[in-house]
Amino acid sequence: MNKKEEERRARLLKMREERLPDIRKQFEENQKRNFNTKSAKKSTKKGTKGKKSTSAKAAAQTAAEKRKVKLSVNTRKGEMVHHQRMLSQDVNAQATQHIIGVPVNKSRYNGYKGSQVTHAQLKKARPHADAVRIIPIGGLGEFGIGKNMTVVEYKSEMIVIDMGTLFATSDYPGVNYMIPDIKYLEDNQNKIKAICFTHAHLDHIGACRHLLPKFSKFTPIYGTDFTIGMIKKQMSELEEDEPDLNYQVVDPFKHDIIKVSEHLSIEFIHVLHSIPGSVAIVVRTPNGNIYFSGDWRHEDNPVDKQTDYERMDEIVKKEGIDLMVNESTNIDSPGKHPHSEFDVGDNLGKIMDHYASGRIIVSCFSSQIGRIELVLKEAAKRGRKVAFSGFSMINNLEVALRAHAIKVPKDTIMKMEDIIKLPDDKVTIICTGSQGELSAVLNRMVTGAHRHIKIKSTDTIVFSSNPIPGNEPHVVNTVDGLLREGAQVIQNGKTHLTNIGPLHLSGHAYYEDHVELVNRIKPTTYMPYHGEFYMLEHNAEMAENVCGISRDNILVADNGDVVELTTDKRIIKNGRITVGNKLYDDANQPVHEAVVKDRIHIAREGIFIVILTISKKTGRLIKTPDIISRAFIYLDNSEELIGKIRHYLRTKTDKSIATDPEMKVIKEEIRTDIAHILYDATGHTPIVIPVINKV
Ligand SMILES: [Zn+2]
Numbered sequence: 001m002n003k004k005e006e007e008r009r010a011r012l013l014k015m016r017e018e019r020l021p022d023i024r025k026q027f028e029e030n031q032k033r034n035f036n037t038k039s040a041k042k043s044t045k046k047g048t049k050g051k052k053s054t055s056a057k058a059a060a061q062t063a064a065e066k067r068k069v070k071l072s073v074n075t076r077k078g079e080m081v082h083h084q085r086m087l088s089q090d091v092n093a094q095a096t097q098h099i100i101g102v103p104v105n106k107s108r109y110n111g112y113k114g115s116q117v118t119h120a121q122l123k124k125a126r127p128h129a130d131a132v133r134i135i136p137i138g139g140l141g142e143f144g145i146g147k148n149m150t151v152v153e154y155k156s157e158m159i160v161i162d163m164g165t166l167f168a169t170s171d172y173p174g175v176n177y178m179i180p181d182i183k184y185l186e187d188n189q190n191k192i193k194a195i196c197f198t199h200a201h202l203d204h205i206g207a208c209r210h211l212l213p214k215f216s217k218f219t220p221i222y223g224t225d226f227t228i229g230m231i232k233k234q235m236s237e238l239e240e241d242e243p244d245l246n247y248q249v250v251d252p253f254k255h256d257i258i259k260v261s262e263h264l265s266i267e268f269i270h271v272l273h274s275i276p277g278s279v280a281i282v283v284r285t286p287n288g289n290i291y292f293s294g295d296w297r298h299e300d301n302p303v304d305k306q307t308d309y310e311r312m313d314e315i316v317k318k319e320g321i322d323l324m325v326n327e328s329t330n331i332d333s334p335g336k337h338p339h340s341e342f343d344v345g346d347n348l349g350k351i352m353d354h355y356a357s358g359r360i361i362v363s364c365f366s367s368q369i370g371r372i373e374l375v376l377k378e379a380a381k382r383g384r385k386v387a388f389s390g391f392s393m394i395n396n397l398e399v400a401l402r403a404h405a406i407k408v409p410k411d412t413i414m415k416m417e418d419i420i421k422l423p424d425d426k427v428t429i430i431c432t433g434s435q436g437e438l439s440a441v442l443n444r445m446v447t448g449a450h451r452h453i454k455i456k457s458t459d460t461i462v463f464s465s466n467p468i469p470g471n472e473p474h475v476v477n478t479v480d481g482l483l484r485e486g487a488q489v490i491q492n493g494k495t496h497l498t499n500i501g502p503l504h505l506s507g508h509a510y511y512e513d514h515v516e517l518v519n520r521i522k523p524t525t526y527m528p529y530h531g532e533f534y535m536l537e538h539n540a541e542m543a544e545n546v547c548g549i550s551r552d553n554i555l556v557a558d559n560g561d562v563v564e565l566t567t568d569k570r571i572i573k574n575g576r577i578t579v580g581n582k583l584y585d586d587a588n589q590p591v592h593e594a595v596v597k598d599r600i601h602i603a604r605e606g607i608f609i610v611i612l613t614i615s616k617k618t619g620r621l622i623k624t625p626d627i628i629s630r631a632f633i634y635l636d637n638s639e640e641l642i643g644k645i646r647h648y649l650r651t652k653t654d655k656s657i658a659t660d661p662e663m664k665v666i667k668e669e670i671r672t673d674i675a676h677i678l679y680d681a682t683g684h685t686p687i688v689i690p691v692i693n694k695v
């Protein structure tokens with residue numbers, strides 16, 4: 001550590017120590033506040049429902065009494081109803097983790113001095129005509145990271161930054177990803193002057209296929225060469241004709257200030273991240289300059305071109321940044337990145353030396369063009385050839401080649417069908433599947449489903465990645481499969497096993513990197529974005545406690561919050577807009593929330609269908625009721641229960657003849673009764689569907 005660094009650290013530590021009493025005070029204030037709000041008033045409203053008893057109602061009740069079948073059950077109906085209610089609460093909770101109405105946010109940075117904003121406050125909120133409005137549409141406080149989208153608005157001008165997807169967890173059966181609901185933008189179509197993209201990761205451009213066609217084709221779409229290339233690739237996969245859009249490629253090294261409307265302009269600043277063509281965006285507005293960090297990391301000695309700190313410093317010095325909107329992904333990782341991408345390259349080379357006689361199969365994220373370049377370089381040095389496998393891997397490589405974002409050594413890349421003819425010690429394969437995805441290349445190589453490669457015991461498989469939280473079990477499954485084949489597996493983060501590592505470098509800055517950047521940008525006000533709620537909160541704490549930004553100038557916002565940058569350069573929250581999610585399956589088709597709820601219900605309790613065929617003339621059953629059970633009980637093993645239900649259905653139809661009720665009334669009665677019988681026998685309440693055919 002050099003002297004300057006030591007001094008900086010000492011300063012930091014001292015600053016933190018000095019702040020400790022402040023942090024304690026904050027805690028005490030919060031305690032007090034919580035105590036005060038707990039003595040909240042109790043509602044004194046007394047509601048008495050007006051009862052309108054008509055003779056028609058009474059008659060209906062008597063008829064229903066006549067139809068009632070005594071069920072031979074040991075449980076009370078109330079127990080079954082309670083079970084149903086609990087189940088439906090669980091299903092709702094699982095299916096709506098991302099849907100935000102007015103979220104709870106009592107953070108001391110919430111813009112309301114730590115109190116929960118009320119509906120009355122929101123109702124009263126009117127936009128200040130001369131304020132610049134910053135509105136996160138997605139990406140803040142989500143369950144998972146993704147769906148990034150932010151709007152900057154001034155009078156009748158709007159800029160949209162990023163349109164990302166968020167990958168759904170297994171909590172959402174059959175849902176592949178979600179995108180932001182853009183109702184607000186659709187309502188303000190004519191105000192949108194520009195759409196800008198920070199970089200080409202899917203959490204920033206993944207929603208383009210669904211959203212870009214919704215805007216005027218004349219709206220300029222700004223991005224770097226590689227980013228626009230990736231968006232075009234995505235749009236070319238649309239089933240409908242590819243829309244003719246107004247793409248504008250920006251070279252961030254030209255430092256152009258692009259005037260997108262009367263009052264707003266944008267400038268791209270090159271930053272390091274884990275994909276080529278990443279930028280931060282400076283938006284100049286009448287109320288000051290806003291710095292959107294995009295995704296970024298810091299490396300002292302990068303493979304890619306260094307972050308354009310020079311330009312950053314120039315803007316800070318000449319104009320200043322009034323609001324910094326900074327990503328939060330790795331805020332919980334202490335210190336700085338402990339190694340560089342070059343170390344990763346060296347280690348990949350070491351693996352090729354250690355396991356020189358066999359095939360080397362490297363699995364990484366398909367967008368990590370820089371990593372791919374390192375593998376190519378190390379392979380070329382050793383006279384190895386390289387082939388690629390995986391749809392997204394080959395797609396991204398094509399775009400990178402076209403955008404000159406990758407340097408490829410001569411005569412190194414080969415087609416898969418050709419490379420397999422070479423001796424093993426000449427073969428290197430770069431493929432997808434590092435996250436253990438079932439359908440990705442690596443797993444297909446394990447199961448033997450891959451067209452060209454079947455794993456053998458002389459292969460060495462390298463995981464040049466970390467599992468994304470939630471994917472760990474799938475990665476384990478893939479690793480187990482590889483080891484069962486007798487192959488050598490080398491994973492990042494397990495250096496002690498092979499003495500080789502690290503093999504991956506996260507694309508996001510660590511805590512101390514954030515401290516440095518914020519101190520460099522010296523913003524007047526600060527807003528964390530791109531992160532789950534705890535990340536935003538920890539980012540805000542860093543800004544206050546370490547970077548010395550006053551608490552009043554920091555906001556932890558949620559999707560939908562309207563943040564105003566005022567003429568006197570303060571940030572305040574002022575109302576909310578409607579935000580939400582649209583769900584999509586793996587064929588890019590929309591999935592309705594109600595469908596997801598049904599799937600969750602069926603996965604947990606199953607589905608039970610009874611079909612009654614009744615004579616129109618006599619009202620009697622013509623044949624034995626058909627019963628279909630799926631994902632619930634196996635019918636062959638449940639004769640007694642099925643017998644009971646058939647008996648119930650016969651009695652019920654017999655009893656219904658005299659009163660001849662409406663179809664929907666009788667169906668509802670049957671549904672409830674059968675649910676009760678099934679709950680009594682099994683403790684579960686599947687979805688019950690009665691079907692009545694009158695012939
Ligand atoms: Zn990214």
Ligand SMILES: [Zn+2]
Pocket residue numbers: 148201203204295530
């Ligand atoms: Zn991102």
